[in-house]
Amino acid sequence: MRSNDIPAEFEDLLSRAGRRVLAGTHPLCGALANPRTRFLSSEDLLDRARIARVRRTLEAELLDTLExxxxxxxPDTIFGMTQDYGELLPKSSRARTIYFESRREPGVKAAERIGLARMMRSESYRAFAEALAGRRLKGGWGLQVLRYGPGDYAGPHNDHHPENDAAKGGYIxxxxxxxxxxxxxxxLVYSRAGHFSEIVSVAGPATVTAYRLPFWHYTTPLVGTPKAGRWVLLGTFLYR
Incomplete structure (x- = not known):
């Protein structure tokens, strides 16, 4: 791993269009402030060459630390039913991850060693999220790393947390x-007007997606060669 593969600031991974988001001049700025917009996706905000180097570093340094x-x-979602058409489906999923709940975890130690945690905690990362959200966001945001391999997915869920006072009103x-x-x-399939009618590819080499949660969505199984994978670097931001 070369020391500059993962920069200290997220800003250094942005394309020219991505820097316009930070500058407040991109059309996506404030998009998630629109009550009718829950989700956005773009494949031109990240520098693809730099992102490819980051991805190769993740494969080399983090793969063996994923949980x-x-x-x-x-099974009882079928055989425990007592009424026709009474299905209730909890969230199901399969992937591999690093949770950032303890710095003692091997994955967290590796993420800190290669500079990934520092980049995801950088102020330009929050500033970028704020630009898309169109509102101020709190510090101390949550981090997670995911890797989807062939057949990995996330079933329908809404990411609503009614028992969490800080998150129950929504978050980014x-x-x-x-x-x-x-x-x-x-x-990524998501709901609009009560139906799973919207679908967007998340299989690009350098894609930014942003969510104004909660809303219903799911991620289809990844299809690819046996060693294919999609890394997701995830930040969760509460409103200030």
């Missing part, structure tokens, strides 16, 4: 999606 997420559909998720060679497709 599995295995949440299959419970910012995802940096880094797909490597061999990924054929993966899709």
């Amino acid at each position: 599995p997420i295995e949440k299959p559909i419970p 998720d910012l995802h940096l999606s880094l797909c490597g060679p061999g990924v054929e497709h993966q899709w």
Whole structure:
């Protein structure tokens, strides 16, 4: 790993268009402040060459530290039913992850060693999220790293946290999606006007997605070669 593969500031991974977001001159600035906009996606905000170097560093340095997420559909969602058409589906998912809840975790130690944690905690990362959100966001935001391999997915869920006073009124998720060679497709499906009618590819090499949560959505199984993968660098921001 070269020392400059993951910069200290998120700003250094941005393309010219991405820097316009930070400057407040891009059309996406404030997009999530529109009550009708819950989700946005763009493939031209990140510098692809720099993102490719980051992705190769993640593959080399973090792959062995990822923890599995295995949440299959419970059998009683079918056989525990007592009424026709009474289905209730909890969130199911399969992927691999690094949670940033403890600095003692091997994945967190590795993320700090290669500079990933520092970049995701940089002020330009929050400033970028604020520009898309169109409002001020709190410091101390949450971090997570995910890697989807072939067949990995996230089932329908809404990311609502009614028991959390700080989050129950809504919040912003910012995802940096880094797909490597061999990924054929993966899709984000989300609801509009009560129907799963919207779909967008998340299989690009350098994609930014941003969510004004909560709302219903799911991620389809990744399709690709056996070693294909999509990394997601995730920041969760509460409103100030």
